[in-house]
Amino acid sequence: MNNTHRTKVVNVLVIGTGAAGLRAAIAAHEAGCEVLVVGKRPRSDPHTVLAAGGINAVLGTVEPQDSWQQHFADTLQEGYFLAEPRAVELLVREAPAAVLELADWGCQFARTPDGKLDQRFFGAHKYRRTCYAGDYTGRAILETLLKRVNRLRIAIHEYQYVSRLLINDRQCYGVMAFDLHSGERTVYLADAVILAAGGHTRCWRRSSSRRDENTGDGMWLALQAGCELIDMELVQFHPTGMVAPETMAGTLVTEAVRGEGGRLYNSEGERFMERYDPERLELSTRDRIALANYTEISEGRGGPNGGVFRVQRSGPGA
Ligand SMILES: Cc1cc2nc3c(=O)[nH]c(=O)nc-3n(C[C@H](O)[C@H](O)[C@H](O)COP(=O)(O)OP(=O)(O)OC[C@H]3O[C@@H](n4cnc5c(N)ncnc54)[C@H](O)[C@@H]3O)c2cc1C
Structure with missing residues (x-):
């Protein structure tokens, strides 16, 4: 067995090339850090590309009476008041700028005849506040973020499977990964590690997740490193999908x-x-x-x- 490995040192290591990981990488780069992103799949194909319907943000382009307060109320109420109010507030207040930023970076969101971002209805929202790009919103967002990452020359290492977080005195200082094609092992050392490795919904037999994704790697890595996992039961069951063939x-x-x-x-x-x-x-x-x-x-x-x-x-x- 080959026990050698190579070592790579960076300021910020991001695990995951989905929308969350890429956006975090852009933010870290803009803050002046040297950033590296690793993912176990090709960069153009994280699970984010499956997102179809749209992304919610109060823009008021179709229904000007909408407000972040209403979005906040809808979200808390329809979440049976289980959500953390501060987190919901941040989400709904920051969503419009995040969506407009994506549009500025070239995301092909649908537009109204007068050129504004179109918004459609999603369940439980009082007003139309879902921006969309056909039924491939996730792919459109991912492509936009990838272009931005390329433009900023942020490095991405594909096919790197992270198998362990390296911990010393409760601090994460890097990860151990291996190349899914060559088996070559790499120790990534970093001042900060961002875990953006997606969800865990593949633990259900019938799931809208791909068979080999959303396998809970991020949760497992964190658990193994001594973190406590919370709210694991709060998974969304999407009501409509195919059962046959x-x-x-x-x-x-x-x-x-x-x-x-x-x-x-x-x-x-x-x-x-x-x-x-x-x-x-x-x-x-x-x-x-x-x-x-x-x-x-x-x-x-x-x-x-x-x-x-x-x-x-x-x-x-x-
Ligand atoms: C069918 C479907 C439709 C959806 N529609 C919508 C929608 O309309 N609107 C909406 O807001 N949300 C929607 N969602 C949810 C949305 O897609 C996700 O919440 C979001 O894309 C998650 O992004 P992410 O970056 O966190 O994770 P992902 O896109 O899953 O990225 C995870 C990354 O981590 C990497 N990774 C995982 N494990 C490892 C490991 N061990 N080592 C190295 N890398 C690893 C993966 O390779 C990948 O690059 C939908 C989800 C599904 C399944």
């Missing part, structure tokens, strides 16, 4: 389909959301729709493939 199982049917008038029916042809949330119907919160789907299936009104229902614009047979 098996090769497509888990493929997301974006919320935009419901936002643009798609309806849900059970096997009896009933638009069942009328019973669960008569006002908001298919634009209810994702958790309520997911629970409604689950109830319909477990009470025998599911589809022939064991899943849910037809999503269509104007009713069964249309």
Whole structure:
């Protein structure tokens, strides 16, 4: 067995080339640090590219009466007041600038006829505040960030699988990684390490995550290094996706389909959301729709493939 390794030293090491990792790398670079980003996949293909429907920010381009306070209220209320209010406040207050910055950097968001950023409805939002780029918003954002990273000449090492955080006296001073093609090992030493390695939702058999991503690597690395993980149960169950054929199982049917008038029916042809949330119907919160789907299936009104229902614009047979 080859026990040698090479060593690389940087100021800031970012683990993950998704939207979170790239944006963090840009911020660290702008603060004057030498930054290196590592990821286990090609830089053009982190899980972020699967995000479809859009990104929420109060711009008021379509509904000027919207406000960050309303976005804050919607988010807290629909999260059953479980969210950390300060974190929600930061998110909703900073989202408009973050989205406008992406647009400035060339992100191809959809525009209104008069050239403003368009905004569409997403469930549980009082106003239209979702910016989008067709149904490939994540890819559009990722490409924009990658261009920016290239322009700033921030280095990215692809196919590097980080297997351990290096810890001394409760301080992380680097990581151990190996190259997924050659097996070559690298010890990255850094003044600061940013963990942006994505989620853990592949632990469910049916999932809209790729089979080999969202495997919780970041959580595991942190846990192994002595961190405490919190709120692990707070995972979003997206209510619409494919169940058949098996090769497509888990493929997301974006919320935009419901936002643009798609309806849900059970096997009896009933638009069942009328019973669960008569006002908001298919634009209810994702958790309520997911629970409604689950109830319909477990009470025998599911589809022939064991899943849910037809999503269509104007009713069964249309
Ligand atoms: C089908 C789908 C649709 C979605 N639609 C939307 C939407 O419309 N709007 C919205 O806001 N959100 C949406 N989301 C959620 C959104 O995509 C994610 O929250 C976001 O992209 C996560 O970005 P990230 O940078 O944190 O993680 P990722 O994009 O998953 O990036 C993680 C990075 O970490 C790297 N990595 C992981 N483990 C290791 C390791 N051990 N060593 C080295 N590198 C590692 C990966 O290679 C990758 O580069 C959707 C998600 C899915 C699955």
